[in-house]
Amino acid sequence: MKNSLPKLRAALLFLLALLLPALRVAAQVATTEEPEMADALRQNGKIYVVVAVIAVVLAGLLFFLISLDRKLTRLEKEVQE
Amino acid sequence: MSKNWWKALSVVLLLYVAVAGLLMPVPRLAILNESIRNLYFHVPMWFGMTFILIASVYYSVRYLRTPTPELDILAHESARTGILMGVVGLATGSIWAKYTWGAWWTNDPKLNGAAIAMLIYGAYLVLRSSFTDEQQRARISAIYNIFAFATAMPLFYILPRLTDSLHPGAGGNPAFAKYDLDSDMRMVFYPAVIGWTLLAFWLAQLASRVSLLKQKVYEKQLA
Numbered sequence: 001m002k003n004s005l006p007k008l009r010a011a012l013l014f015l016l017a018l019l020l021p022a023l024r025v026a027a028q029v030a031t032t033e034e035p036e037m038a039d040a041l042r043q044n045g046k047i048y049v050v051v052a053v054i055a056v057v058l059a060g061l062l063f064f065l066i067s068l069d070r071k072l073t074r075l076e077k078e079v080q081e
Numbered sequence: 082m083s084k085n086w087w088k089a090l091s092v093v094l095l096l097y098v099a100v101a102g103l104l105m106p107v108p109r110l111a112i113l114n115e116s117i118r119n120l121y122f123h124v125p126m127w128f129g130m131t132f133i134l135i136a137s138v139y140y141s142v143r144y145l146r147t148p149t150p151e152l153d154i155l156a157h158e159s160a161r162t163g164i165l166m167g168v169v170g171l172a173t174g175s176i177w178a179k180y181t182w183g184a185w186w187t188n189d190p191k192l193n194g195a196a197i198a199m200l201i202y203g204a205y206l207v208l209r210s211s212f213t214d215e216q217q218r219a220r221i222s223a224i225y226n227i228f229a230f231a232t233a234m235p236l237f238y239i240l241p242r243l244t245d246s247l248h249p250g251a252g253g254n255p256a257f258a259k260y261d262l263d264s265d266m267r268m269v270f271y272p273a274v275i276g277w278t279l280l281a282f283w284l285a286q287l288a289s290r291v292s293l294l295k296q297k298v299y300e301k302q303l304a
Contacts, residue, residue, distance in 0.1 A: 007089075011089055011092075011093055014093055015093050015096065015097060018093070018094075018097040018101070018272070019097060019100060019101065034109075034111070035109050035110060035111040035112075035113075035114055036114060037109055037114055037115055038114075038115045047103060047104065050103065051099070051100050051103050051104060054099050054100075054103070055096060055099050055100055058095060058096060058099050059096060062092045062095065062096070065283065065284075065287070066088070066092070068287060069085075069088070069283075069287060072287060072290050072291065072294070075294060076290065076294060079294055079297050079298060079301075
């Protein structure tokens with residue numbers, strides 16, 4: 001657990017590196033009339049609300065999974081003794 | 082912690098896929114429209130299912146070589162996770178089909194093949210539950226698992242390609258790879274496949290550890 005902070009930082013940097021290309025979407029403009037895409041949703045920025053909500057839900061579920069994993073590890077140690 | 086790096090990778094990739102899957106540019110295609118983003122969630126279910134079922138067969142073969150309860154549990158929980166991924170894949174595919182093909186289900190070789198394959202794996206669970214003797218259950222379900230895998234994989238990936246099909250990746254058509262999946266989509270799709278596959282292995286591992294613990298506690302109570 002002592003060296004978990006640099007690992008967390010590395011993970012965050014990795015996430016950031018993966019996410020940076022998404023910034024390109026800010027420069028994306030509708031060039032063609034058809035087929036129809038959700039351009040309005042992107043232009044008024046509401047898409048970020050959806051993305052944020054989904055990300056929070058997913059993060060919550062994954063956090064639950066991580067804590068479940070830790071609990072299991074503890075239990076396994078207990079049973080071993 | 083170092084043994085769990087792949088779980089951290091799964092978390093990072095899945096969060097990335099959730100964000101980039103909605104934000105990254107996608108090709109503007111008629112009918113599909115924005116629903117093309119389903120590719121990042123529907124298809125990885127099948128990839129994850131395939132890999133976890135391969136793991137399940139691997140454990141079943143190992144069980145038949147050296148019968149230990151651990152290998153039986155690993156094979157069983159891997160298969161169960163694979164079935165879960167497959168069921169989610171069928172459900173997501175059905176929703177997608179409704180809004181692009183106009184029907185929840187079509188009698189398409191790819192769809193029916195996948196459904197039959199899922200039923201074959203469903204029978205694996207039924208078979209397992211029909212034994213009281215643990216060793217008999219483990220041995221016979223390991224053998225069945227190998228046959229189920231050998232039957233299911235052609236139903237998923239070979240037979241649908243031999244006939245015409247609406248579904249991409251069937252009827253001799255190479256899925257999205259050739260004409261739809263551009264370099265922008267690959268940047269999300271490949272991480273999605275890896276992320277969801279790792280999640281499948283994570284779930285299978287957790288389920289196996291619970292089963293193993295249950296068994297150990299049970300043995301201690303008997304002793």
